[in-house]
Amino acid sequence: MSIDKKCQGCGVKLQTSDITKLGYVLDMNHDLCKDCFNLKHYHKVKDGIDTASMPVIEENAxxxxxxxxxxxxxxxxxxxxxxxxxxxxxxxxxxxxxxxxxxxxxxxxxxxxxxxxxxxxxxxxxxxxxxxxxxxxxxxxxxxxxxxxxxxxxxxxxxxxxxxxxxxxxxxxxxxxxxxxxxxxxxxxxxxxxxxxxxxxxxxxxxxxxEGSIAEYYPFEIYKDLIVEQKIKPTIFQLNESQSVIIGAQAIFSFLKGGFKGISFHFNKSVSLHRTKYENAYELFDKHKGSLFKPYNETHTYVKQTFKLNQDTKYEITISDIGVIHIKGDAIIEMYYLKGLRLTLTESLY
Ligand SMILES: Nc1nc2c(ncn2[C@@H]2O[C@H](COP(=O)(O)OP(=O)(O)OP(=O)(O)O)[C@@H](O)[C@H]2O)c(=O)[nH]1
Ligand SMILES: [Mg+2]
Missing domain, CATH: 3.40.50.300 (P-loop containing nucleotide triphosphate hydrolases)
Incomplete structure (x- = not known):
């Protein structure tokens, strides 16, 4: 007879037959699956993300x-x-x-x-x-x-x-x-x-x-330092037109048009912000990716997108779960970023 028993850390059904599958335990006397045991005792996390959608809950809750x-x-x-x-x-x-x-x-x-x-x-x-x-x-x-x-x-x-x-x-x-x-x-x-x-x-x-979380690009040991979880002290750059800021190896923000502006970058300390001229930005990035601009993975590809920002609106560009950029319109900006990474442009709420 098999008894259904759930992991007390994540709720997955425990099993003893396949160490590569979720819920593995050596024997059914354990209360935590292998992954939760490693998380709780060694702060170690298994890579890979479960793509679950809506939870199923009762009506009238x-x-x-x-x-x-x-x-x-x-x-x-x-x-x-x-x-x-x-x-x-x-x-x-x-x-x-x-x-x-x-x-x-x-x-x-x-x-x-x-x-x-x-x-x-x-x-x-x-x-x-x-x-x-x-x-x-x-x-x-x-x-x-x-x-x-x-x-x-x-x-x-x-x-x-x-x-x-x-x-x-x-x-x-x-x-x-x-x-x-x-x-x-x-x-x-x-x-x-x-x-x-x-x-x-x-x-x-x-x-x-x-989708598009930074956790999809790097192992836990790397992405854990990129996700925003503590108070961020923003870096404010006074940028002229045709200047860029290289954000780690995740993105390049370029201020193409809009005069002279204070633009604030809210990222973890572990994400480097490097200001440079637009005309040099991509060459510089290519030359120093993996050394100055990290964490870099050569299998990653990038995409480029241009945005026009209207006058009198404060915008927020959110780069996945790693940070936001605040900028007032009017302006034209270019974003170069990891393909598939979640990037949104919205009116700022603060
Ligand atoms: N700074 C800060 N971190 C938080 C806060 N709430 C949660 N966290 C951190 O965010 C991470 C995710 O928290 P969880 O509570 O596991 O998130 P969850 O919504 O249960 O995640 P899933 O189980 O994957 O759906 C953990 O590292 C928490 O420590 C908060 O209010 N402030
Ligand atoms: Mg949870």
Missing amino acids: LVVYVLSVNHISERLKYRLDRHFYGSEFILVINHIDTLEQSVNLNRMIHKLREETNRLQMKWLDIVPVSAKTGKYVNELIETLAYFQRNRNIYLVGYQNSGKSTLFQKIAQTNNIDVSVLAGKKPGLTQDLFDIPFGTKKLFDTPGIYL
Whole structure:
């Protein structure tokens, strides 16, 4: 007789037959699969991303859409508010501890509200939090309790948005022990986890795959230092037309037209920012890729795109989960970046 047993770290079904497949354990007495064991005890993560889509949840739930500020430009990719039949929705903006002190959260929420009103998206509330530091988590718990109305609550969102970290924090606040693991590998959680909450339950769910993540290009040991997870002190370059900034080996930003501007780059310290003349940029990059401009992989290819930015609008160029560039129009810019890497140009929310 075989007994189904789930890994307590990620929720995958445990198995003893194939070491190369998910859920492997030496014997069924173990509670963590091989991957979660390595993560928990050695901070080692297996490469490769699970491309899961929407989690399956019951009808008439209270859905908490956990959106990291790292993914804020992707907020409308899926209309989650239409996806889960009969449910109501709360929007949680996570990772706010990574934003600069000067960011006005109220203004950001106001802009999000305006946008969602325009699109007739119905959020019961929009709550900013830091799952990591616990900031505003008590306020969120109060909001959830207020809107729960005898329903199960589900934390839903992109991979790496911080659902499991938030789940742990809420559990901890209520003195409940949970085993689910959190970490920088996108797609860590593989199945539902639950704790009692109010009259019913709170569920953590597997994240929704967001393509073009930096984790698709490098092994964990490299991409873990590129993903934004701590407060970023932006670098502001005063650029003239025809100047470029080489961003690690991931991208080249070129300011083609627009006079003289202060342009801010929000990247981890581990990503080098190298300013140069546009006419030299590509040659310089080719010459020093792999040495000055890292991490470089010779199998990677790049694409080039030009954008026209309108006057009186502040823009945000988001390069996957590694950083953002803020620039005011009007301007013409060129972006050269890893083919397939997620790159978005949106109006800035802050
Ligand atoms: N700075 C910061 N980091 C956070 C915050 N919340 C989560 N993280 C980090 O983000 C990474 C991903 O967190 P998880 O909680 O595993 O994300 P998830 O949404 O459960 O991811 P999947 O299970 O893959 O869907 C981890 O390294 C966390 O430490 C936050 O509020 N601030
Ligand atoms: Mg998770």
